[in-house]
Amino acid sequence: MLMTTDEFKCNTLDSLTIISPSKGEYVGVIRLTVSGIANRMGFDIEQIEDIKVAVAEACTNVITHSRSNEFKVVFGIYEDKLEIQVKDNGKGYEVEKIKEPNLSDPKESGLGIFIIKSLMDEVEIISNVDSGTEVKMIKYLGVDI
Numbered sequence: 001m002l003m004t005t006d007e008f009k010c011n012t013l014d015s016l017t018i019i020s021p022s023k024g025e026y027v028g029v030i031r032l033t034v035s036g037i038a039n040r041m042g043f044d045i046e047q048i049e050d051i052k053v054a055v056a057e058a059c060t061n062v063i064t065h066s067r068s069n070e071f072k073v074v075f076g077i078y079e080d081k082l083e084i085q086v087k088d089n090g091k092g093y094e095v096e097k098i099k100e101p102n103l104s105d106p107k108e109s110g111l112g113i114f115i116i117k118s119l120m121d122e123v124e125i126i127s128n129v130d131s132g133t134e135v136k137m138i139k140y141l142g143v144d145i
Contacts, residue, residue, distance in 0.1 A: 017075075034051055051139050066092075085135070120138060
């Protein structure tokens, strides 16, 4: 189970927060940041690429769907895991209404959440209509799920 924000702050070795404008050109900066953190923690190249893709997908979803002017990315650095929270204060949505994509008829869009869940060890999405969305992702160090 993922932690609340207060628990998150108390149990991390370090944390880093980025507040980004909801513009695509800043996703690369966030990808570089998470790559550096994951490398420093000891994740292998394949895991780092998975983390970068998942974080970029979460950020792109905010930019594309949230109608928020900015969003926050919080990196929680632990001895055994990296936890990433991508939060916006946009329009939100009803999580239970998101359908699994039809992989036999893939489209160019609509795969973001599926991709995130397939690349990260744990994913939790909390969203409320008119108050925003938070995507929490965990990748464990030394675990290849």
